[in-house]
Amino acid sequence: MSAKKLELESMSLDDLWSLHEEISGILSNRIKAEKHELEKRLAVLGGGMAVLAESSRPGLSPTAKARRKYPRVLPKYRNPQTSETWSGRGKRPRWLVAAVKSGRRIEEFRIGDASPKLRQRA
Incomplete structure (x- = not known):
């Protein structure tokens, strides 16, 4: 086993949990920064505004289209x-x-x- 793994195994549960929270926070911040950078690049390439506008609307996926309105059909x-x-x-x-x-x-x-x-x- 490596020295790092031995260090983690010898840590208390509270220390491990605080390390987990710290790592989760760092990961979350890096993912947000990466997403922001990708959105900026997409906007530069064009069409990014439409994707950004659709992603901000709840309940719709970015690829979902509005349903076409059909005329009312009368009974025959x-x-x-x-x-x-x-x-x-x-x-x-x-x-x-x-x-x-x-x-x-x-x-x-x-x-x-x-x-x-x-x-x-x-």
């Missing part, structure tokens, strides 16, 4: 028994699948053919 089909609706996007609802299996046509459930401008106001 209605269940006459329960008034449930379906926009025609995604998986077909169970009530429509069951009705089609029983021999009915999907067009029977189509909501009236009002002009698109009138349906957007609804």
Whole structure:
């Protein structure tokens, strides 16, 4: 064993703990300084301001993008028994699948053919 390791093993628990706190503080300060230096270099290279602005916002990772807003999709089909609706996007609802299996046509459930401008106001 090396002399340094023997010194550490012979130290009391309180001395070891204070050494640990001192080392942790030094490491923390060096990591902060290194991070600051890297951020300055990134800003010089360009695009750094966007990364810095995003990193300061809580809850978002630097690579996360804002979600695109999609237009509201109006329903195209209605269940006459329960008034449930379906926009025609995604998986077909169970009530429509069951009705089609029983021999009915999907067009029977189509909501009236009002002009698109009138349906957007609804």
